[in-house]
Amino acid sequence: MIKRILYIINLIFALFLLLTYASAFVPPHIAPKFSILTFFYPILLFINISFIIFWLFTKWRYIIIPLIIILIRVDYIPTLFGMSSQKHRPPIENTDIKLLSYNVCSFHYNTEWNESKDKKIDSIFTYIKELNPSIISFQDYHSKRDKKSFHNRLVNTLGFKYYYTPRYNKYNISGNIIYSKYPIIQSGVLFPTKEASNSYIYSDIQINEQTTIRVINLHLTSYQLQDQDKEVFSKLKGGEIDPNMNEKTKPILQKLIWANSKRSYEVEELEPVINKSNMPTIVMGDFNDTPFSYTYKKLSKKLCDAFVAKGQGFGTTYNGDVPAYRIDYILYDKEYFKVKSFEREILEYSDHYPISTMLSLNLPKK
Numbered sequence: 001m002i003k004r005i006l007y008i009i010n011l012i013f014a015l016f017l018l019l020t021y022a023s024a025f026v027p028p029h030i031a032p033k034f035s036i037l038t039f040f041y042p043i044l045l046f047i048n049i050s051f052i053i054f055w056l057f058t059k060w061r062y063i064i065i066p067l068i069i070i071l072i073r074v075d076y077i078p079t080l081f082g083m084s085s086q087k088h089r090p091p092i093e094n095t096d097i098k099l100l101s102y103n104v105c106s107f108h109y110n111t112e113w114n115e116s117k118d119k120k121i122d123s124i125f126t127y128i129k130e131l132n133p134s135i136i137s138f139q140d141y142h143s144k145r146d147k148k149s150f151h152n153r154l155v156n157t158l159g160f161k162y163y164y165t166p167r168y169n170k171y172n173i174s175g176n177i178i179y180s181k182y183p184i185i186q187s188g189v190l191f192p193t194k195e196a197s198n199s200y201i202y203s204d205i206q207i208n209e210q211t212t213i214r215v216i217n218l219h220l221t222s223y224q225l226q227d228q229d230k231e232v233f234s235k236l237k238g239g240e241i242d243p244n245m246n247e248k249t250k251p252i253l254q255k256l257i258w259a260n261s262k263r264s265y266e267v268e269e270l271e272p273v274i275n276k277s278n279m280p281t282i283v284m285g286d287f288n289d290t291p292f293s294y295t296y297k298k299l300s301k302k303l304c305d306a307f308v309a310k311g312q313g314f315g316t317t318y319n320g321d322v323p324a325y326r327i328d329y330i331l332y333d334k335e336y337f338k339v340k341s342f343e344r345e346i347l348e349y350s351d352h353y354p355i356s357t358m359l360s361l362n363l364p365k366k
Contacts, residue, residue, distance in 0.1 A: 006054075007062050010051040013048055013066075017070070021072060022034075023036075023038050026294065028261045028264040035257065035260040035294065038289075038290055038294075041290070042080055048070055051063075052070075076291070080291065080326075081313065082311025082313055086341055095361045096360050096361075097359050098135075098356065099357055099358075100133040100135070100356045101136075101286075101329075101354070101355050103138075106141065107349075108350075121150055124150075124347070127345065135178070136154075136160065136180075137215065137217035141177050144173075160181055162179070163177060164178050177217070178203045184203045184204065185212065204279070215282050215284070216281065216285075221266060221288060222286075223255050223288065225252065263289060267295050271299065274299070274303075275301075275302055280333050282333070283329075287328070287329055300329075303334075306331070306359070310342035310357070314326070318353075328352055330357045337360065339359060342357045
């Protein structure tokens with residue numbers, strides 16, 4: 001009797017797992033609440049695997065349905081957990097391009113400037129110097145334009161002579177920016193207008209005489225969570241019991257639903273623009289969404305994920321208590337590129353971790 005009850009419970013969790021798959025195919029602006037299910041995929045996967053292990057030692061026939069449901073989207077597992085055996089950075093060759101994507105949280109621009117903040121910025125600069133990328137995409141960026149600024153050090157010390165951002169004046173740079181050691185021959189804003197801090201920008205970068213690639217830097221709509229919202233997540237993570245938790249989580253759920261819906265409009269505009277590119281394309285940035293979401297499904301439809309190819313472990317890129325999983329990505333066109341390495345560095349200087357990849361040019365033979 002107990003086994004039957006447990007089996008029914010297992011079937012319920014298996015059904016919910018199936019629904020998480022379906023939620024990635026339904027635009028969140030059509031079914032907003034349905035999109036919340038994508039956050040529960042890792043939990044539901046773990047529960048179903050646990051049941052399968054239990055049934056193997058008790059009643060093996062009960063594994064069939066949960067196992068089939070897991071296998072329906074077994075391709076989700078590599079997007080959650082990287083299985084690469086890469087141990088060292090491979091040597092860089094002439095046909096290789098090293099890229100870095102990093103949401104730097106404006107170097108905490110709104111916080112009081114002090115010696116600690118200077119040290120953080122110096123540490124990020126040192127990290128970039130040691131990583132030695134050839135192309136950088138920053139999101140939520142802010143730098144002054146004076147001689148000692150972060151921007152000036154990148155340009156004059158590290159050799160990023162070419163850069164593009166739509167938001168700058170003679171004093172400051174902010175928003176999204178692309179830095180390159182290779183010449184940028186054309187740049188622009190996809191949409192919306194350049195006044196938006198999370199403008200979707202691109203740069204056409206000339207790698208050599210025969211090859212020009214397009215790099216797109218995205219910063220999609222965030223959840224707009226405030227400190228009090230993050231504190232609720234922190235308490236939930238710590239197992240604290242709060243009698244008013246339902247009231248506190250309600251506005252958070254509303255923000256999650258709103259942001260999911262907003263991003264679904266964004267990606268439906270972005271997808272055709274990205275796909276119509278007639279040159280080797282790389283899309284990277286802060287998508288603010290999980291690998292099990294409608295956002296990821298649309299943007300990775302014709303592009304591959306560098307983490308899936310060479311990532312290790314869970315690869316979480318959000319530095320906080322909010323269970324955001326992996327929300328920063330580097331996507332590439334497999335027809336033109338081959339992944340040699342992927343890294344996520346644990347740096348405590350932003351609310352995101354930087355990600356980098358080394359791509360080898362793999363131009364199709366004519």
